[in-house]
Amino acid sequence: MVQPNSNDRRIYKEEILPWLPKKIIDCHVHIGLEDHSDPISPERIAESWTLEIKSDMSWEDLQATYRELLPEQKVSILVFGHPRREVDQIQSNRYVMDKALQNKSAAHALVVTKPEWDASVIESAMFCGFAGIKPYPDFAPQNLECSIYDFLPKSHLAMLNRLGGVLMLHLPRRGRIADPENIRELTEIYNDYPNIKMVVAHIGRAYCLPTAEEGLPPFADCTRMYFDTAANLNTDVFQFALETLGPDRVLFGTDLPITLMRGVREHVGDKYINFTDGDYSWNKNRKSAEEESEYTYYLYEELLAIIRAVKSAGMGHEEMEKIVYRNCARILGES
Numbered sequence: 001m002v003q004p005n006s007n008d009r010r011i012y013k014e015e016i017l018p019w020l021p022k023k024i025i026d027c028h029v030h031i032g033l034e035d036h037s038d039p040i041s042p043e044r045i046a047e048s049w050t051l052e053i054k055s056d057m058s059w060e061d062l063q064a065t066y067r068e069l070l071p072e073q074k075v076s077i078l079v080f081g082h083p084r085r086e087v088d089q090i091q092s093n094r095y096v097m098d099k100a101l102q103n104k105s106a107a108h109a110l111v112v113t114k115p116e117w118d119a120s121v122i123e124s125a126m127f128c129g130f131a132g133i134k135p136y137p138d139f140a141p142q143n144l145e146c147s148i149y150d151f152l153p154k155s156h157l158a159m160l161n162r163l164g165g166v167l168m169l170h171l172p173r174r175g176r177i178a179d180p181e182n183i184r185e186l187t188e189i190y191n192d193y194p195n196i197k198m199v200v201a202h203i204g205r206a207y208c209l210p211t212a213e214e215g216l217p218p219f220a221d222c223t224r225m226y227f228d229t230a231a232n233l234n235t236d237v238f239q240f241a242l243e244t245l246g247p248d249r250v251l252f253g254t255d256l257p258i259t260l261m262r263g264v265r266e267h268v269g270d271k272y273i274n275f276t277d278g279d280y281s282w283n284k285n286r287k288s289a290e291e292e293s294e295y296t297y298y299l300y301e302e303l304l305a306i307i308r309a310v311k312s313a314g315m316g317h318e319e320m321e322k323i324v325y326r327n328c329a330r331i332l333g334e335s
């Protein structure tokens with residue numbers, strides 16, 4: 001259970017709360033139970049540090065987390081399961097849908113899709129209440145170094161376009177959103193499937209400024225393409241995104257439960273370094289005990305970075321409300 005300490009509470013109260021409206025939407029959050037997943041092997045953890053973070057977070061745990069970390073907010077969510085190979089996606093999708101249906105006023109859900117599934121699965125899922133899909137590069141045979149179409153076939157795109165659903169897209173390839181092939185494919189999808197509500201996750205995985213500077217300008221005029229802030233902690237990237245895309249196209253997402261990790265992230269060139277006090281096999285690069293004692297949640301670090309970016313872009317509370325609420329409410333048809 002999440003238990004914020006006095007420093008966390010001070011940060012929320014003094015630095016975050018003054019910038020948050022009462023109602024917010026978290027557009028990128030994962031729930032799931034441990035028994036939906038097979039164990040994750042050390043080889044797989046070596047592929048991505050995120051795989052070692054506990055994935056087990058029930059609907060109830062998530063609500064308790066919001067109550068502790070955002071106690072003054074009414075949080076609605078766009079939620080999905082964990083798109084990992086080890087997870088039984090049928091079971092996990094069913095769990096997500098059950099919870100979303102039981103809490104209709106507070107939740108929209110996306111179905112995690114596998115590329116080998118027939119497009120009719122998307123039709124049935126949306127008929128049952130899903131708002132759209134969450135495909136993922138991990139399901140492509142060649143994993144991250146692949147084309148978007150390897151894990152999101154055109155048949156799925158055509159179906160989603162016909163139904164006007166939401167696409168939460170995690171980009172493949174080492175070059176992230178700056179990769180020319182990603183830019184080409186994203187532009188193609190944007191033009192060919194105009195009814196899809198397209199959200200590019202993690203600001204296109206531009207966790208560092210050089211990636212954002214190369215990767216975001218090609219989409220400056222793609223006004224129907226949105227970018228979420230999930231698990232991105234970089235003030236400069238957010239400021240660049242706000243200035244390049246405008247405040248109407250950036251959506252707040254937490255990527256919980258990953259951002260329950262405590263620590264800071266440093267950005268050097270196009271590399272980011274995670275610092276945390278967490279007990280992970282990859283956590284060898286530590287700061288002093290004194291610095292670690294000041295750590296707060298990555299979730300708070302993300303919000304602080306957004307707030308700093310809004311300020312340095314010369315924007316204010318109105319733009320902040322768009323980012324944390326209005327933009328996503330519009331996409332989900334809530335306003």
Ligand SMILES: [Zn+2]
Nearest residue numbers: 028030230255
């Ligand atoms: Zn995520």
